[in-house]
Amino acid sequence: IKGIKSMTKTYIHYGNKKFDKNLFKIPKNNSQSNKPNGGLWASDIESKFGWKNWCEAESFRKCDKENSFCFKLSNNGNICRINSVNDVYNMPLQTNAFESQIIRIIDFELMIKNGIDVIEFNLSNDEDLYFALYGWDCDCILVLNPEVIIQI
Numbered sequence: 001i002k003g004i005k006s007m008t009k010t011y012i013h014y015g016n017k018k019f020d021k022n023l024f025k026i027p028k029n030n031s032q033s034n035k036p037n038g039g040l041w042a043s044d045i046e047s048k049f050g051w052k053n054w055c056e057a058e059s060f061r062k063c064d065k066e067n068s069f070c071f072k073l074s075n076n077g078n079i080c081r082i083n084s085v086n087d088v089y090n091m092p093l094q095t096n097a098f099e100s101q102i103i104r105i106i107d108f109e110l111m112i113k114n115g116i117d118v119i120e121f122n123l124s125n126d127e128d129l130y131f132a133l134y135g136w137d138c139d140c141i142l143v144l145n146p147e148v149i150i151q152i
Contacts, residue, residue: 010152011042011141012070014051014063019071024146027108029094034135036108040143045070047139048124054138070152077117077148079141083125088132106133108144117145 013019025038043050052063073079082088092107092114111119119142123129129136143149 008072010045010070010072012045012050012052012068013040013042014055014068016069017067018069019146019149019151021146021149027112027142027144029105029107029109031094031105034105034133036106036142039108040146040149041140042071042143043138043140050139058137072150072152073118073143074148074150077145078115079118079120080111080116081120081122082129082133083122085126085128085132088129112144117148118143 019040024040027036027039030037041051043052047053055061055063080091082091092110094105094107106119121129121133121136121140121142123136124139
């Protein structure tokens with residue numbers, strides 16, 4: 001899988017006032033979910049449908065700016081962009097049986113070994129992505145490598 005270099009987007013993470021690299025957990029595969037254990041989730045502040053939008057639409061939680069931080073990605077960060085269902089099938093996937101169904105789960109650990117620092121998921125580009133990566137409910141990024149985070 002190929003990554004592309006990061007750009008100058010600004011991202012926001014809700015739930016913490018600052019990034020603490022010492023608390024970052026390197027993502028580990030979760031055999032029952034398309035989300036790993038670990039990593040850092042955020043959304044582009046200019047996203048059409050980011051985390052804050054999803055929380056408002058689903059009455060999930062309030063995203064307070066006072067309990068958030070913004071950051072950029074370093075220029076040497078490799079980003080795997082998911083803009084369509086076809087992009088999902090080009091990623092390293094594991095196939096697991098879960099509740100009598102065969103599901104495809106991203107192999108996050110292999111992506112890290114292959115030098116991918118960030119996964120960018122753009123649900124706004126292709127609504128079919130909702131079912132292709134069930135649980136990734138909005139435009140977001142998942143940081144796999146804390147070294148690429150530049151807090152603003």
